[in-house]
Amino acid sequence: MDLDERNRRVLQAVIDSYIESGAPIGSTVLVKRFDFGVSSATLRNIMAELEELGFLTHPHTSAGRIPTDLGYRYYIDSLISVENDTDEFGDQLRQAPSLHGDDLNDLMEEASRFLATLSHCAGVVVAPSEAEANYRHIEFVRLRGRQVLIIFVTGTGIVQNKLIELDESIRQHDLNAFSSYLDEELERGTLKEVRQRLLKKLEEEKLVFMQLMDETCRASREVQERESEKVYIGGAAQMLESPEFATVEKMKSLLKAFEDKYRLIKLLDRSVAAQGIKVFIGSENPYFEMQGCSMVVSNYKVGPNVVGTLGVIGPTRMQYKQVIHVVDYTSKLLSKLLGERFQRGIER
Amino acid sequence: MDLDERNRRVLQAVIDSYIESGAPIGSTVLVKRFDFGVSSATLRNIMAELEELGFLTHPHTSAGRIPTDLGYRYYIDSLISVENDTDEFGDQLRQAPSLHGDDLNDLMEEASRFLATLSHCAGVVVAPSEAEANYRHIEFVRLRGRQVLIIFVTGTGIVQNKLIELDESIRQHDLNAFSSYLDEELERGTLKEVRQRLLKKLEEEKLVFMQLMDETCRASREVQERESEKVYIGGAAQMLESPEFATVEKMKSLLKAFEDKYRLIKLLDRSVAAQGIKVFIGSENPYFEMQGCSMVVSNYKVGPNVVGTLGVIGPTRMQYKQVIHVVDYTSKLLSKLLGERFQRGIER
DNA sequence: ATTAGCACTCGCAGCAGTAGAGTGCTAAGA
DNA sequence: TCTTAGCACTCTACTGCTGCGAGTGCTAAT
Numbered sequence: 089m090d091l092d093e094r095n096r097r098v099l100q101a102v103i104d105s106y107i108e109s110g111a112p113i114g115s116t117v118l119v120k121r122f123d124f125g126v127s128s129a130t131l132r133n134i135m136a137e138l139e140e141l142g143f144l145t146h147p148h149t150s151a152g153r154i155p156t157d158l159g160y161r162y163y164i165d166s167l168i169s170v171e172n173d174t175d176e177f178g179d180q181l182r183q184a185p186s187l188h189g190d191d192l193n194d195l196m197e198e199a200s201r202f203l204a205t206l207s208h209c210a211g212v213v214v215a216p217s218e219a220e221a222n223y224r225h226i227e228f229v230r231l232r233g234r235q236v237l238i239i240f241v242t243g244t245g246i247v248q249n250k251l252i253e254l255d256e257s258i259r260q261h262d263l264n265a266f267s268s269y270l271d272e273e274l275e276r277g278t279l280k281e282v283r284q285r286l287l288k289k290l291e292e293e294k295l296v297f298m299q300l301m302d303e304t305c306r307a308s309r310e311v312q313e314r315e316s317e318k319v320y321i322g323g324a325a326q327m328l329e330s331p332e333f334a335t336v337e338k339m340k341s342l343l344k345a346f347e348d349k350y351r352l353i354k355l356l357d358r359s360v361a362a363q364g365i366k367v368f369i370g371s372e373n374p375y376f377e378m379q380g381c382s383m384v385v386s387n388y389k390v391g392p393n394v395v396g397t398l399g400v401i402g403p404t405r406m407q408y409k410q411v412i413h414v415v416d417y418t419s420k421l422l423s424k425l426l427g428e429r430f431q432r433g434i435e436r
Numbered sequence: 437m438d439l440d441e442r443n444r445r446v447l448q449a450v451i452d453s454y455i456e457s458g459a460p461i462g463s464t465v466l467v468k469r470f471d472f473g474v475s476s477a478t479l480r481n482i483m484a485e486l487e488e489l490g491f492l493t494h495p496h497t498s499a500g501r502i503p504t505d506l507g508y509r510y511y512i513d514s515l516i517s518v519e520n521d522t523d524e525f526g527d528q529l530r531q532a533p534s535l536h537g538d539d540l541n542d543l544m545e546e547a548s549r550f551l552a553t554l555s556h557c558a559g560v561v562v563a564p565s566e567a568e569a570n571y572r573h574i575e576f577v578r579l580r581g582r583q584v585l586i587i588f589v590t591g592t593g594i595v596q597n598k599l600i601e602l603d604e605s606i607r608q609h610d611l612n613a614f615s616s617y618l619d620e621e622l623e624r625g626t627l628k629e630v631r632q633r634l635l636k637k638l639e640e641e642k643l644v645f646m647q648l649m650d651e652t653c654r655a656s657r658e659v660q661e662r663e664s665e666k667v668y669i670g671g672a673a674q675m676l677e678s679p680e681f682a683t684v685e686k687m688k689s690l691l692k693a694f695e696d697k698y699r700l701i702k703l704l705d706r707s708v709a710a711q712g713i714k715v716f717i718g719s720e721n722p723y724f725e726m727q728g729c730s731m732v733v734s735n736y737k738v739g740p741n742v743v744g745t746l747g748v749i750g751p752t753r754m755q756y757k758q759v760i761h762v763v764d765y766t767s768k769l770l771s772k773l774l775g776e777r778f779q780r781g782i783e784r
Numbered sequence: 785a786t787t788a789g790c791a792c793t794c795g796c797a798g799c800a801g802t803a804g805a806g807t808g809c810t811a812a813g814a
Numbered sequence: 815t816c817t818t819a820g821c822a823c824t825c826t827a828c829t830g831c832t833g834c835g836a837g838t839g840c841t842a843a844t
Contacts, residue, residue: 127786149792150794237595324691336684343676463807474818481816498807
């Protein structure tokens with residue numbers, strides 16, 4: 089797999105040019121645009137070699153070369169340098185309006201649009217899942233009869249709710265008392281632990297409270313699941329600008345894929361087990377059958393913990409350098425913003 | 437504008453056939469498929485007449501006829517009968533799985549998908565706006581220092597929240613006291629009225645509470661606005677199945693229009709000042725520049741009040757009878773479900 | 785190893801020709 | 815006066831053909 093310096097430069101030139109123009113790159117174009125100090129015939133030989141190695145291909149006999157997925161992979165791994173010459177783009181990033189939605193939903197949606205605008209691809213953000221949520225406050229509101237609305241407030245200020253139905257009626261006064269009790273106990277541990285302590289204390293004495301507690305635990309789980317199933321997709325229409333999706337068929341299948349949010353989450357979550365940025369090129373991704381699409385994904389944190397995934401889905405022929413930069417920047421930005429919320433949360 | 441019986445029947449036959457097949461309808465096709473007891477030549481004469489009146493047109497000299505927007509309008513107003521012969525479709529509707537999302541967001545999303553699936557168009561639901569929200573409970577959670585999270589619970593069990601910052605710090609205990617006070621007062625009127633009463637009572641004595649009250653009112657307004665800006669769009673990809681959107685350009689502009697949710701809300705809200713189902717055909721709608729699209733909209737209620745809009749956007753050539761039926765059914769279904777929540781809410 | 789030259793391949797745009805669908809008009813019949 | 819058969823006309827869609835241009839691969843010379 090080792091290429092000599094010249095071959096590498098040619099490969100890079102082909103991919104760069106192709107990313108820019110979208111049209112197959114012929115040997116004469118390379119001679120005109122770059123200075124390899126060799127003739128077009130030599131370039132043809134080199135390109136034939138690169139094709140044999142699987143980095144390039146051509147759509148038909150008399151067409152120029154385009155990169156294969158393998159070619160892109162090599163490009164990303166060995167040829168791109170994200171650091172240098174992106175400074176003017178970095179400035180552009182920093183000048184972009186920051187995110188300021190104070191509601192978590194707004195924030196996520198903004199982030200997805202932010203990604204989309206700057207990358208010219210579709211931006212995707214998976215909502216944070218706090219595995220063992222640390223609740224700041226739990227409130228109960230009695231609606232009719234035995235129906236009770238449970239409201240969860242997490243340390244990060246996220247508010248979620250769930251309606252439950254108890255076996256017997258309970259007074260709002262008692263609910264308030266229980267709520268205060270829970271709040272106190274929550275300072276000393278998670279909901280599960282509180283449940284354990286409560287179990288010992290109450291025995292069979294107050295059955296209603298025990299049921300309320302059980303329902304609360306169950307609701308908490310459900311509410312967390314519901315939250316972690318949310319995906320925010322921004323700027324999907326932008327992707328359709330790329331000529332590679334200019335056929336009706338491609339467009340349709342792309343949009344169908346975006347509508348199937350559930351699979352999208354699965355895909356993104358599995359993709360990013362480890363930290364840092366990952367790039368998936370075209371067919372590399374077994375779950376997303378869409379041909380001609382790449383993903384650049386990363387994750388974001390609250391404090392020290394990875395809580396969610398975010399990234400960009402676009403045509404295989406995307407501006408990888410810039411997109412990687414954007415995804416990196418956004419993940420850090422979002423982590424910072426969530427971190428600030430978190431700080432507010434834990435400090436009592 | 438009055439057509440004699442035969443001309444009406446021909447117009448209806450043309451539109452019905454066109455809706456079904458999507459191809460321009462020629463005189464011979466009509467003779468084959470319908471029994472008018474006249475020859476194709478006569479039908480040609482009639483169709484020429486209908487064209488002169490503006491109900492029909494033809495894309496080029498040697499093509500069959502297709503309806504104009506005016507033709508569709510006449511069709512909807514005078515020719516369609518929603519009542520009869522839709523019974524088997526009504527059965528299909530009633531057999532469809534009902535909606536059961538207990539979270540309001542889930543419910544709206546489900547409703548939009550419900551509309552989309554049954555109409556084969558894009559389903560759109562605008563979130564309910566309760567002009568003067570009747571709150572069941574208002575809760576304050578102190579985060580850090582002077583930051584307070586306000587949680588609103590409406591009579592219908594909708595939970596919304598907003599983070600505010602006070603001028604001076606306040607203890608959680610006092611917040612709780614204020615919350616209980618508000619809850620009691622709210623039984624006797626709206627938030628605004630409570631504010632008036634409070635103003636008289638407190639005078640300048642307790643400045644913090646007054647500020648908290650003001651912030652709460654402001655937050656309440658904001659939270660309501662935020663909610664009423666939500667639109668749920670389901671099955672947008674389905675629309676692309678129609679051959680009229682089979683060109684790349686049409687697809688793109690359609691998707692762009694859907695992404696611009698703000699304008700969509702404006703459009704829908706203005707459309708439905710009055711109650712009942714409305715149909716907007718193609719160019720009839722000045723705000724939605726998309727050509728070749730019709731909307732069928734209605735609204736839904738909580739108890740006696742209209743609170744939101746819902747409907748379907750699809751190609752001008754849609755199955756109006758069925759779609760009208762679906763929209764009507766869904767609006768009633770949603771009203772019923774919300775009504776149940778509401779009943780739960782007001783009964784204490 | 786590099787390069788100039790050349791034959792070859794393939795896609796694409798343009799063009800002519802044809803088939804088919806459908807119309808509008810006219811003149812004859814009820 | 816309304817209806818209808820017949821016919822000329824129009825327009826689209828499809829087909830096959832041709833020439834052009836871009837680009838390759840190969841070969842022989844440097």
